[in-house]
Amino acid sequence: MTESPAKNSLWSAPVASGPVDATVTVPGSKSVTNRGLVLAALAAEPGWLRRPLRSRDTLLMAEALRAMGVGIEETLSSSSSLAGGPEATGEAWRIIPSGLHGPATVDVGNAGTVMRFLPPVATLADGPVRFDGDPRSYERPLHGVIDALRVLGARIDDDGRGALPMTVHGSGALDGGPVEIDASSSSQFVSALLLSAPRFNLGVEVRHTGPVLPSMPHIRMTVDMLRSAGAQVDTPESGGEPNVWRVSPSALLGRDLVVEPDLSNAQPFLAAALVTGGRVTIPDWPERTTQPGDALRDIFTAMGGSCELTEEGLTFTGGGTIHGIDIDLGEVGELTPGIAAVAALADSESVLRGVGHLRLHETDRLAALTKEINELGGDVTETADGLRIRPRPLHGGVFHTYDDHRLATAGAVIGLAVDGVQVENIATTGKTLPDFPELWAGMLGD
Template sequence: MSTERYSPSPIRGRYRAPDTGLPVRASVTIPGSKSLTNRELMIAAIADGPGRLLRPLHSEDSHRMIDALRLLGVGVEEIPSDGEFGPDLLVTPAPLTGGATIDCGQAGTVMRFIAPLAGLASDDVRLTAHETALHRPMGALITGLRDLGVDIDDEGTWSLPFTVRGRGRILGGRVEIDASDSSQFVSGLLLAAPRFDVGLHLVHTGEHLPSLPHIDMTIESLSRRGVRIERPAVGEWLVEAGVPRAKDVAIEPDLSNAAPFLGAALVSSGEITVTGWPLHSTQPGGLLPEILHAMGAHTGRHAGALTVKAGDGIRGLDIDLSAASELTPTIAGLAAFADGPTTIRGVGHIRTHETDRIAALVGNLRALGGEAEELPDGLRIVPRPLHGGSWPAHHDHRMATTGALIGLRVPGVEIDDIGTTAKTLPEFTQLWERMLEGGAAA
């Protein structure tokens, strides 16, 4: 067993997106879900014994979570795997210590999930992040933790960096927060709640709650380990105090990371199969078959795989993506080649992700000759002939993959930093280029 870090070697720097005038036909295997990997790491860290994560994601975000848990005293070891994308992980719970500084990088799941866990540590824990992520909203979570009795020193900024003064326990009880900016505020509290003295009664007070599938994912992951959670009303959760059961958990492929690959079928008039597509999933990417069908694709499942085949062009549509906002960049990329305008609504909160994704998409499309406008809670795209040029990634992995998708049809698109894909998919360029070769990209 080893505590060494398995590190894929992503391509960094400028990347001229490959273009093709031929239909792309390939089978693609996608590494594990970032969202599931980080949730399962969290739960395993407070379980009643050691457990394994099978086929987890190895990326910048998941490595940040592993490093954070190790700094808190949890054992996380790499062990041999039968998977194709790195080792499995053995997580051994231990009393949470602290006395450390945790760098969350750009990982929203790390900053929002570790903050409540830090309150259970026996010493102070300082949380910080990459300079490009210090703007990400944290105020509602800080307020909620303080209402639960956690001492947090944020120097009045309501944002990172801040220090959680761990005292080894959190009483718990009822707390109200406005999670309109991020469902991760809810998930972070729910994940730590079983170890609160009296559990948690969490109430969301805002009018809007984005990315509900991610909250369902958190609840399902906890429930599989014996944690009892009730939902007495919309936006309200009751978590019973207890210790999650240790178990071995297999991580699903990251369905949102599959989006640009499936989108390649529509852009190139081809056919793409993604292997290992789950029959049921709480991942937002699980909505892709329905969305792509609405855009004119033919979709089908066979032998545990999803196949997407281009239809007679790409249809523009009016769509609310509040439940799957992380798909917005890919859908916007497809909309640039549609037969009519596309309006994407319900995604105003993605302005505070790695970058302002709405402004970035509109600016990038306009720079290539497209027509796009910002809306209060989304954007509208009117298809226009596009030309090559620079596609800034804005330190955002999903912006980078969208540039590659558009570049399939538009020669000369150059992504300024393809290395941003290492955040959730370090193997992106290798998988992308194998897909274009027509082989099984795995």
Template sequence: MRVPGSKSMTARALVLASLASGPSVIRRPLIARDTLLMVEGLRALGVGVDTSDADRWTVEPGPFAGEAEVDCGLAGTVMRFLPPVAALADGPVSFDGDPHARKRPNDGVILALRGLGVDIEDGGRLALPFTVNATGAVRGGVLEVDASKTSQLVSALLMAAPRFERGLDLRHVGDRPVPSRPYLDMVVRMLREAGAVVDDAEPNRWRVEPGELQGREWVIEPDLQNAAPFLCAALAAGGRVTVEGWPTETTQAGDAIREVLTRLGSRVEWSRGGLTVVGAPSLLPVELDLSDASELTPSLAALFGVNAGPFSIRGVAHIRGHETDRISALVTELRKIGADVDEFEDGLRVNKGGSTPGTWATYADHRMAHAGAVAGLVIPGLVLDDVACVSKTWPDFAEAWERAVLGGPVGEA
């Protein structure tokens, strides 16, 4: 099977292309709600984005316009990546989103921009809705932030930093480490590919020199996190799954699934066709630290929830602030299927799986829908209450899932 393009790479490519001094091309972008919200947000700011060719988007940067409104939906990338871009506009830019998006933490971006001299009106909420009262420039310089809630804060500031008057000397000063570190490797690599000078040699410090970003061609890798439920299916139901085009070198956090499935006792093979996982007859108990690959938590938790334990996932406290409180939601749904589960502030432990049918709630969260699909391979009669929420990152997920597990025609969703 094939999976669509990486949401993380598509979002970063769109932002970097909008900040460049010339046009860019994005090949094989992800077409989903999150990335289309990013496109519309950039268009509202005056960027020309042509999406008429599904496999080849073009981006024409322009002066960022004020008096704009940005709809973030439920996309953390939009609500965090675009405010630093909006700060370069000439006039106010307002941000809002879905009702639950107003509950997602955004204090990091708001406080960081204020620390750089940007005026933001938020009614004291430190969350959506808010307005960036831009004046056409950001001074930049030294900035200390606590990025322990989300790595997106660092990514957002670094991408806009070359356009700041003094660049940026960014330092993480939180008591806990920045989660999901591979995303930071991704943004540093992509910045350098666009011509930026970035020094990340010192832990928890990133220095970006002021300068121009170059327009270029971005080729988007397959989204390895969207591939995770399919690879987990080989373990849940038995069998083998091959994902085409798996990159041999990548900064995607989802690549960690290869090591995890190997630790669980399955066989992971490279071939000319892609990456193949052959499910083991029974899973080996594991204790996982997924702090750098937390998006894998839902699919793996569901896999554990239908198997003999014990299995534990720790280091993912920050996913309580994702589309929903994913730790609490997973524990609730796993207990509904009869699993014996302990909940921790930073994760969960499945002592023994369950097999009780019923309704798996998705909480308007695409990853929770992926988890329910994995559990449903083992539990007859398990029903997802809303599979449409997968449109956030893969609108055709359900159809691709049916083809994969029912043995229908193989193809790209």
């Protein structure tokens, strides 16, 4: 398995000496990169991913697909193949599908997309595929995918845990058909089944039977990317039944896809503008996107800033004062750590709701945020489905990250305004945002 970064190192979060004024180029979207890899691996012809994110999660996905026989060639490229789109220069991955096969071993690390998106792919392999990962991956819910695949005809050995480690015994095909799941603990359960469904003999009909689904933008992203690859998808938004998604069996097209910047990874840099009363521009911010991070425009504006979207990108300007916010983040839960960090520096109370599912992410994010902000002098309490944050003067101290990249960037945001914050294991940001310390220092002009 891939080793975790060193856990004992401390990074002194730099304090901003004044308002920031910077342009920060954010790497590609992890969510788009990993969905694009899966769809390209299942396509009937070769395809390209241009400007992919190179991070721990995406490299784990690429290596897993290679282990099952998919060709992935990394190269430099220049292309303007997308009509009206930006010219894609820089790194590109050429994905060459082939007959999926086992035996193979997949290291998922602690990547939810790898541990959930690839078991359905493995059912299409000819031979066994073993899944293993970091210790935390054993605790993350996977039962929705495992149980659903069994209903659809797969054979999986997990010793009854509903979690990793496990082995998927691929037979080269899967029947597919209708299945009911409770995906309230992760929208990735739905996306996982939909992504491979065109290759199932009967396609799939996924019916969510539990409480309200979190992170719906990620399901919409999955649907949009499937349709762009030639799949027929019926959704609740397109006139179908509520909480039901249907994908018909079909071949998938090999695409030439330019990966958008990761808008959720732009969050700490936009937060820096808000915290310091400065200005940050993120180039290539898309005019239309299914990424949850696009909600930051409205959220951070409500907390005291302003933004302008132009052809160059998104420019966000802090107003000099941070306001508290009462907001349901159920659809954009991954933004919670960064919003909590800003809220701890606000002039009034904040209530973050609809994110109880964050207890099952890379770490229990609600418990971790509560403990770490409070140990810096804050006043955060957990609610049934979120956090209540009452701002208080903060002081320096160690901000633990629990191998969670979004905890690490939250600590960096607080450190802009609070002297003496030391973030433990800042290297964990490499999960989705390589070179974060260098990008942060560049933004601050250090």
